[in-house]
Amino acid sequence: MDADIVDYSLLAGVSVALATGLAGLVARPGDTWLFLVHGGVGITLVGFLSLKLWRVRARIRAGVRARSGRVAVSILLTVLAVAALATGIAWVFGAALPGAFTLLFVHGVLGVATTVVLVGHLRDRLRLPSRATLRDRRQTLSWVGMVTLGAAAYRASDALGTARRDTGSREQGSDGGNEFPVTAWVADDPDPLDTETWSLSVTGAVAAERTFDAGDLAFDTEQRALLDCTSGWYSEHDWRGLSVGELLDTVEPVSGASWVQFRSVTGYRWSLPLSEARDSLLATHVDGEPLSHGHGRPMRLVAPGRRGFQWVKWVTEVRLWRRRDYSEWVAIQVSGL
Numbered sequence: 001m002d003a004d005i006v007d008y009s010l011l012a013g014v015s016v017a018l019a020t021g022l023a024g025l026v027a028r029p030g031d032t033w034l035f036l037v038h039g040g041v042g043i044t045l046v047g048f049l050s051l052k053l054w055r056v057r058a059r060i061r062a063g064v065r066a067r068s069g070r071v072a073v074s075i076l077l078t079v080l081a082v083a084a085l086a087t088g089i090a091w092v093f094g095a096a097l098p099g100a101f102t103l104l105f106v107h108g109v110l111g112v113a114t115t116v117v118l119v120g121h122l123r124d125r126l127r128l129p130s131r132a133t134l135r136d137r138r139q140t141l142s143w144v145g146m147v148t149l150g151a152a153a154y155r156a157s158d159a160l161g162t163a164r165r166d167t168g169s170r171e172q173g174s175d176g177g178n179e180f181p182v183t184a185w186v187a188d189d190p191d192p193l194d195t196e197t198w199s200l201s202v203t204g205a206v207a208a209e210r211t212f213d214a215g216d217l218a219f220d221t222e223q224r225a226l227l228d229c230t231s232g233w234y235s236e237h238d239w240r241g242l243s244v245g246e247l248l249d250t251v252e253p254v255s256g257a258s259w260v261q262f263r264s265v266t267g268y269r270w271s272l273p274l275s276e277a278r279d280s281l282l283a284t285h286v287d288g289e290p291l292s293h294g295h296g297r298p299m300r301l302v303a304p305g306r307r308g309f310q311w312v313k314w315v316t317e318v319r320l321w322r323r324r325d326y327s328e329w330v331a332i333q334v335s336g337l
C-alpha cells in the first residue's frame with residue numbers, strides 16, 4: 001500500500017482512538033458506539049502500524065547505527081504505540097497487573113503519551129497523500145481491505161474476550177455491601193467524618209441557604225444503580241439515602257438555578273443538571289449496610305448513568321448554580337494533594 005496512505009491512516013486512527021478514549025471517560029448510557037469505534041480503530045491500527053514498521057525497517061536500522069536523534073523519537077513512538085495497543089488488547093482478554101494501577105489505566109496513559117510524541121514526530125514529516133494516490137482504485141481497495149480485516153479482528157476479539165461492559169469495565173463485588181473497591185480519582189483520603197456532628201449545607205442559588213442535621217432529613221429513598229469506574233471495574237448495588245429531589249423541594253431553588261453541585265469535605269466536587277440531580281441520591285447505605293468511610297460516609301452521591309468519578313464521596317454541601325462551575329474540572333485533579 002502507498003506509504004502516504006498508510007501514514008495518513010495511522011494519523012487518522014490515532015486521532016480517533018484518542019478522541020473516543022477520552023470521550024469514554026465521560027460516556028453516558030447509549031454511548032456504546034464510542035467504545036466500538038475505539039476498539040475497532042485500535043485493532044485496525046495494528047495492521048497499519050505493521051505495514052509501516054515493515055516499510056521503514058531498514059531506515060530504522062541505519063538510524064540506530066548512526067545514532068540519529070530523529071530515529072530515537074521514532075523508536076520511542078514505536079515502543080509507546082505498540083505498548084498502547086498491546087495493553088488495550090490484553091485488557092479485553094482479561095489480563096491484569098499487580099499493584100495499584102489497572103492495565104486499563106496504563107493503556108490510557110500510554111495512549112495519551114503516544115499522541116504527544118506523535119505530534120513531535122509529525123512536525124517535519126506530515127504531508128497529505130497526493131491526489132493521484134487517492135484516485136488510484138487499487139489503493140482504495142487495499143485500504144478498504146485493511147479496514148475490513150480490522151473490523152473482523154475486532155468482532156473476533158470482542159466475542160473471545162472476557163466478560164465486561166461496553167465501557168470495558170469488569171464486574172466486582174456487586175450486591176455485596178461495602179465489599180467493592182475503594183477508589184480515589186487522584187489523592188483524596190480524608191480523615192473519617194464524625195457521624196454524630198455532621199451536617200449538610202445547601203447553598204448558592206436557593207431562596208434561603210440552610211444547614212441540616214441528620215435528624216432533619218429522611219434517608220429512606222432506595223435506588224438500584226451501577227457505579228462504573230474509569231479504571232476498569234463496575235459494581236451494582238441497592239443504595240439507600242436522601243432523595244436529592246426531596247432535598248431541593250425543602251430549599252426552593254431560585255428561578256434560573258440549573259446546576260446542582262455536590263461538594264466533598266476534600267474540595268472534590270461535581271455538578272449535575274438540575275432535573276437529573278433531582279433523580280439522584282445522597283446515599284448513606286449500600287445493600288442495607290451503613291456506608292464505610294472509604295465509600296464516602298456519611299453520604300455519597302449516587303448518580304445513575306454517570307461514570308464513577310462523578311459519584312462524589314464525603315458530601316457535606318450541595319450548592320446550586322445558575323451556570324456550570326467549570327472549576328470543578330480542576331478541583332477533582334488537585335483535591336487531596
Ligand SMILES: Nc1nc2c(c(=O)[nH]1)N[C@H]1C(S)=C(S)[C@@H](COP(=O)(O)O)O[C@H]1N2
Pocket residue numbers: 180181182183184185186187188228229230264266268294295296307308309310311312313314
Ligand atoms: N471526594 C471524592 N469522591 C470521589 C472520588 C474521590 O477521589 N474523591 N473518586 C471517585 C471515583 S474515581 C470513583 S470510581 C468512585 C469510587 O467510589 P468507591 O471508592 O466507593 O468505590 O468515587 C468517586 N468519588
Ligand SMILES: [Mo]
Pocket residue numbers: 183184185228229230231308309
Ligand atoms: Mo473512578
